[in-house]
Amino acid sequence: GAVVSQHPSRVICKSGTSVKIECRSLDFQATTMFWYRQFPKQSLMLMATSNEGSKATYEQGVEKDKFLINHASLTLSTLTVTSAHPEDSSFYICSSRSTDTQYFGPGTRLTVL
């Protein structure tokens, strides 16, 4: 149980375009989901907390207008990177909270050319 999917696994886009990443909890409902960013060989950096039916809570230093989060249902949260630039290239990971444990998606590798 506690399976989280993430789509796409890899995406390459041109600078200035927008990219949407989906995160789904497949076998449980999650009122809270999280989005992280991870650089190679480093720890996970929390970007924002996504709450079903309400606005996301962003961590300090994360641009909410650039990283749009929508949590429209109990099983789906999306992260849209708007007007992507090469410095947005990274590995993005989502997680879903089930009781008091977070379960993670497989991640999305974003490359902005």
Add this chain to the structure above:
Amino acid sequence: AQTVTQSQPEMSVQEAETVTLSCTYDTSENNYYLFWYKQPPSRQMILVIRQEAYKQQNATENRFSVNFQKAAKSFSLKISDSQLGDTAMYFCAFMNPGLGSSNTGKLIFGQGTTLQVKP
């Protein structure tokens, strides 16, 4: 604010041997959860083990066990009979479950320890 520290950036162990990964944390809370997650080269984060602070008994999951020392704020992970598939980056994490609308169940991660299991 809570912090989590993993003081061993890299470790290695021979296959079939035992290795212990260290983790310390700082909090003023009494009720919380601690976790070890594993991130293999695929980069999928996998839950290894979970400990509830109010439980004195150390959690175990097959070859994985923890030494939870609440007073010392220490939470080490022991891997017995190491296997090649245990090669991964291991993250220690803290969660304050809290109560009310301000509680989101955020995880506070340590810096990670890269474990190499050698044949």
